[in-house]
Amino acid sequence: DAKTTQPTSMDCAEGRAANLPCNHSTISGNEYVYWYRQIHSQGPQYIIHGLKNNETNEMASLIITEDRKSSTLILPHATLRDTAVYYCIVRDRGSNYQLIWGAGTKLIIKP
Amino acid sequence: NAGVMQNPRHLVRRRGQEARLRCSPMKGHSHVYWYRQLPEEGLKFMVYLQKENIIDESGMPKERFSAEFPKEGPSILRIQQVVRGDSAAYFCASSEYNQPQHFGDGTRLSIL
Numbered sequence: 388d389a390k391t392t393q394p395t396s397m398d399c400a401e402g403r404a405a406n407l408p409c410n411h412s413t414i415s416g417n418e419y420v421y422w423y424r425q426i427h428s429q430g431p432q433y434i435i436h437g438l439k440n441n442e443t444n445e446m447a448s449l450i451i452t453e454d455r456k457s458s459t460l461i462l463p464h465a466t467l468r469d470t471a472v473y474y475c476i477v478r479d480r481g482s483n484y485q486l487i488w489g490a491g492t493k494l495i496i497k498p
Numbered sequence: 499n500a501g502v503m504q505n506p507r508h509l510v511r512r513r514g515q516e517a518r519l520r521c522s523p524m525k526g527h528s529h530v531y532w533y534r535q536l537p538e539e540g541l542k543f544m545v546y547l548q549k550e551n552i553i554d555e556s557g558m559p560k561e562r563f564s565a566e567f568p569k570e571g572p573s574i575l576r577i578q579q580v581v582r583g584d585s586a587a588y589f590c591a592s593s594e595y596n597q598p599q600h601f602g603d604g605t606r607l608s609i610l
Contacts, residue, residue, distance in 0.1 A: 430604050431541065431589070431591075432601070436598060474540065484529075486543065488540030
């Protein structure tokens with residue numbers, strides 16, 4: 388079973404920041420938080436990952452709470468093309484396989 | 499763009515036939531993973547391979563399914579004697595060691 392909990396769906400206005408929460412209260416010290424998204428009929432796309440520090444790349448920012456029990460993915464200026472299902476996954480980086488996928492959050496960007 | 503390439507994108511088979519799904523990893527990646535996705539569900543891990551070795555096949559059904567990643571050529575997921583329940587999207591991912599997995603666009607298998 389997935390070790391994360393995410394809202395089933397969210398809406399966001401185009402041009403605004405989209406903040407997607409994820410709870411992972413049972414995360415262990417070796418486990419990283421990964422975010423992927425899947426646009427309809429395509430393969431999952433890697434977005435970002437982190438251990439305990441906040442991370443930023445060209446796609447998004449990842450904010451991890453100090454106790455590491457939850458995190459937030461931030462898309463700073465959402466566009467219509469960001470409409471997708473977003474998956475938050477925790478994985479022991481030493482186990483280089485078995486991404487365990489939950490149901491994700493369906494994010495709809497509205498014009 | 500040397501992303502993960504999967505073919506065919508769509509595959510139709512009749513019950514009892516064999517299905518062969520191919521995956522060419524990203525350049526420089528020697529780790530390959532196969533996942534299966536049913537409609538409206540998340541992906542389910544099937545198997546993890548490195549060149550010529552199966553590392554973990556715990557998610558793969560014991561019968562009719564097999565996977566290989568030969569020294570030369572793509573990784574192959576083979577399903578023998580397909581049944582209607584095998585209808586799904588099959589995704590391949592690749593990575594370097596301990597790096598994020600990158601996915602192809604999948605093969606959608608339909609069983610008539």
